[in-house]
Amino acid sequence: MSPSRARTTTALALLLLATTACTAAEHESTPASHSLTVSRQAKQLRLPLDAYASTVAETHLVEDAQDILMRRCMNGLDMEWKTLPSVDAQDTEPPNLRRYGADEVEAVRYGYHPSPDPPSVIRRNRAWDEREALPAEVQRAAYGPSGKGGCLKTAQRQLVGDTAPPKYHAFNQLTGTALETSRRAPEVRDALRKWHVCMAKASFDYPDPFSAAGSERWKTAEPTATERATARRDVACQKSAKLVTVWAAAETRIQRRLIRQNTDRLHETKARKDRWLAAARRVLNREGG
Template identity: 25%
Template structure:
C-alpha cells in the first residue's frame, strides 16, 4: 500500500548522511565541546527541536485506525472481505540512538553492526499474505471488481482522501527539495515525509560544521589506536566485509565495540546532537509557515479520523 510505505523516509539512511562527514583539512582551532546535549540516557533517546512537530503516538494511532477502518469498509463495499487490515496498536517510543549509529557495547559485541543493516517494515507480514487481487483493489490498478467500480486510486486513495477532506494538497519546498504527495498519502505519511526531509537537510548542514568534522577526526584517531582505520562512523558501519547473514564475524564485532567506545571517549554524540539541534532550531524558524499550516490541517485530519473510528468497527 503506497500510503503505508510512504510513512518512513529511511531513518538509517539519514543517519548515514549525518555521520559520513568529510575529514579533509584538519582543523587547527580547538573544538567547542558542548556542556550538555539533550539526551535522555535512561530512555536512550535523543531529543531534538523538530521532535515537537512530529505526530504523537496517540495521533498516529487515531489516524491509522481510521485509515484501516476506511480501507476495510471500501473493500467490503467491493465484496472483498477476506484478509482485512488489522487494527493498529499504540506504538511506544523506542531508542533512537541507532539513527546516530550508536548502540550498547554489549549489543555491538554480540551482533556487530546488525542494527545498522536492518530496515524494518511493519507492514511486511500483512503484505506477505495479501493476494494480487487485494493489492490491485488497494492501489486501483483493478478498476472493476464483481460489477463494482473501484474508487480512483483504489481503496488506499479512498481512505486517504476521506481523512484529508476539508484540506488541500500543497507543494512544500525545503532547501531545494520539492515535496508533493499522491492521492493515497495519509496525514501521518505527510508529516513524516516533510519533517524527515527537514531533518535530513539539517543533517547535511551538520556535515560541514567544523565541530562535527573535528569530533569525527578525533573518533578516527581513537579507532586507529585500536588498530582500525576508518574516516567516519558511517564508513565503519557499512564496511563491505561485514556479514550479510545472521552471525557477524569476530572482526566486525571487534570494530563495532571499538567504535562505540571511541564515540563515548570523544563525546561524539554530544557534539553531533548539539550541532544538529542548532540547525533544527533554524529550520523550524525558516519553515514556521509550513509547520503552522500542517498543524492547522492536522486538527481537521484528526477530526475526520475520530468521526470514522466512532462511526463503525473495521
C-alpha cells in the same frame, strides 16, 4: 497494487541510512523472541525537526484508522477485508536511531547489521505481503486501477475530506542540511577527531562512524566477529568522545535556526500531519467505544 506500507523506519531513518551507506534488510526469518532493544540514549534523542515528520507509530495510527474505514467499504461490496495486526509500542524504532553512528546496544549483538524485526513487526509486514497477493478483483475494489482509488480513496475522504497527505520534502531537505552542517561545527569536528584517535589506538582506521558502519566488509549474511569487535570499539569511542551528546547539541541549535528560516514551508506539512492524526484518533476512539 497496495499503497506503500510503513516499515520499521521512517522517512528520516531511510535518509540517514543512505547517509551512512548502511542498508537495513527486512528480516522474515525466525521471529525474534524479544522486542526491539536499543540504548536509552537512542530512545531519548529528540531533535526539533522531528515535530515536522511522522513517526512510525503515527504512520501506523493513520493506517489503522484508514483500514477500519476500508473494511466498511469492502464489506459493503460483499468482500472481506482483514485489518492489519497492530505493532507493539516498544517495537518501533526511535526516530533518530543511528543518526550519529551505531547504537551501543545493537552493536554488542549485531555489529553494524540491523537488529531483527520483532514479532509484531513481522506480523504486520506479512499482512501487507498477503494483501499484495489478493485476487485481482479484490485489489481493484480496494485500490482501483491506479492504486489510489477504490475503497482506499473512499476511506481517505471519510477520514480527512479533501486534506492532502503531508509532504515531507522540506523536512527531508532540512534534516539532511542540518546533519551535514552540524558535522562541520568546531565542537563536532573535535569530537570526531577524538573518536578517530580512539579507534586508531585499536588499529581501526576509519575517518568517522559513518565510514565504519558503511564498510563493504560488513555486507555479509550475518555479523562477523570482526564486525562486532569493530562496532563495540566504535560505540566505546563514541562514549569517550561524548560524540552523540556534542553532535546532538550542535544539530539542535542548527535545526532551530532552520525552522525559523523555513517556518512557512514547514507549517503546512505539520498542519496536514496534525489533521490526519486527529482524524485517525477519532476513528479509532469510536471503534474502541
